[in-house]
Amino acid sequence: MVYNAVVGQSGGPTAAINSSLAGVVDTLVKSDKIGKVFGAVNGIEGILGGNLKELSEVFSKKENIDLLKQTPSSYLGSCRYKLPKEDTHKDYEKIFEVFDKNNIKYFFYIGGNDSMDTVMKLNAYSVKNNKNTIVMGVPKTIDNDLWGTDHCPGFGSAAKYVATSVLEIALDSYCYDTKSVTIVEIMGRNAGWLTASSALARSKNQSAPHLIYCPENAFDKDEFINDINNILKTQKNVIVAISEGIKDKDGNYILASSWGAQDKFGHAKLGGAGKALENLVAEKIGCKVRSVEINVLQRCAAHFTSKTDIEESFKIGKAAVKAALKGVSGNMMIYKRKKGSEYKVEISSMDINEIANKEKMLPENYITKNDVTDKFIKYAAPLIEGENKIKTKNGIPLFIKR
């Protein structure tokens, strides 16, 4: 018997989530076990609202699969909707009504921690109520904080963009013969994987970033100023990478607004950790200082992605469909890194109950108080390898129309 399938995307955009979508859709469209292939518009909200989009026709063309692979953000739209705890809630009934109505047996959800919670809950509901729906999670997050997988699709491209940007910002700062501190604020509220990746900017040609502060360690302002002063003894320009989520020993976020800075109207000046530390350096050291927030571009820049990441993201999407067609359900797809000096991964899957609602932080032996260790470099370096030759038109990247 032939069933239909639906795929959704959820959580923050990445440069690789559409590559996983391409892998899922390409495999579904080519399978003779699958009838129609639907996309859930804006994730689980699209299913709740019956807002499904037929994908089979557009994505039976290879050129559209290729364009989707190189398009950032979420082609199907995203959401941040968390299913209620009680499985008696009408949401569940509604979702499975939509599945039944559309003859949907397969549901693929591409996302991060909250999305895996959805996968877990829908799978549990299906099992409990004998719905026989196959529910599969495909990981995605630039934060790299999903449990059970060596790394997450999207992380490698974000890490490559961050390392490249920090390198370019460093070269920019080196050009003046003036003492200066440049603070680069990087995404990752709880886990410092992306901030740590700034270390990949280093080479025998240049040593920035000179200091790296991840949220896994308590942040101490005095130590921070000491660290910078120590480096300023031997060089003029200091480049510092900090996570947006650094906190002091009492667990309070380092934010500019909490330090009493005000604009001319007496409103607290809004600003994150970068702005706060910029003010601190200006006050305590008094040299030229600036903070740079890499902002959303670190998650949605598709013009310089990791070939390793984009290709793996495509493959993990394909593997999710293959596993589902074999009857696997309630699992998230994972990367397992093979032992040996050469980087190789194999793709398998893991029970979603072992994964959902956990966060994978940087291990202690990957970081020091103000830097990363060689172990981290060894882990992260292969993930940013390779460049994708992306298709452009009129000088800008060509992305698929939504």
Added chain:
Amino acid sequence: MVYNAVVGQSGGPTAAINSSLAGVVDTLVKSDKIGKVFGAVNGIEGILGGNLKELSEVFSKKENIDLLKQTPSSYLGSCRYKLPKEDTHKDYEKIFEVFDKNNIKYFFYIGGNDSMDTVMKLNAYSVKNNKNTIVMGVPKTIDNDLWGTDHCPGFGSAAKYVATSVLEIALDSYCYDTKSVTIVEIMGRNAGWLTASSALARSKNQSAPHLIYCPENAFDKDEFINDINNILKTQKNVIVAISEGIKDKDGNYILASSWGAQDKFGHAKLGGAGKALENLVAEKIGCKVRSVEINVLQRCAAHFTSKTDIEESFKIGKAAVKAALKGVSGNMMIYKRKKGSEYKVEISSMDINEIANKEKMLPENYITKNDVTDKFIKYAAPLIEGENKIKTKNGIPLFIKR
């Protein structure tokens, strides 16, 4: 007789200034009329301090010329030093002493408006005092505001980066099913060329940026809110591009004026226009709003440059040397766009006195109150064409060691 030559870089970094340097140095090194090729470390400050670096050996190797071409920022270091008005000042004597001591007859200065002021003054001094020094300016600025040239080296790459980033930020904002306003703040103190270039993000696939505000027009907060509200009537996500230098009808910078900070040249230090308008939208419209400052990456990102720009920047550097060897002095090299539907430029030079201390703003027929015209698109589109395949190592761009 064989003389030596010196080349310096000045002003803010760009992704193309080293390509012009490569053009200058490559041509000097290969010329039998030239002895030693010096680089002035940190521009005119390096000459004043006698801090010269011999370049001939490193850049007789083609691989180093190629690496220099793809390296952003200023290889020789930069400065923001303005020569005094009075040519009796000891600076002038000092500079020509260093030239004499090092048998330097040729001086090439790659930079923007302030650097062209230096070229004008040194040439005038040389003529007045029969020094026979050849002083040549090579344009460079992401602001595209130098007089006399169709466009400036560095602008095309910055424009490509801005258009690409605005496109990617737009895709990022489209992913949620929520009303939102995204404000992208773009460099350009007085001239809106780079802000206007955000329009190159548009294609038949997507319409962002929906509003563009350049500093050439007085900025009106009420009109701004009306403009956004009008667009929100028919679509959910509005992307706005604004220049960091927008001013109200009385000439006050939006928010920045409250800080009163000035740089060495008396330019107001800018920042915060995006944040100011983010606050305004939150207050007046009340929807989800964020501001993104593209920051220094728009001038120093070398990982996605315009092939047209990088190649032209190399050629204009070469042409500067060729002109100088023919005895041309006190000129800045310029691009002249040829008439006809196909984009073609020829490189020539113009008297520095016609160029220095002028600023080229966007012409009236290139912009409207909140957008650009087709005339602007026709002007700017060819400048971002083509991608450079850059050499990478370990997943990040390979840049030459300083």
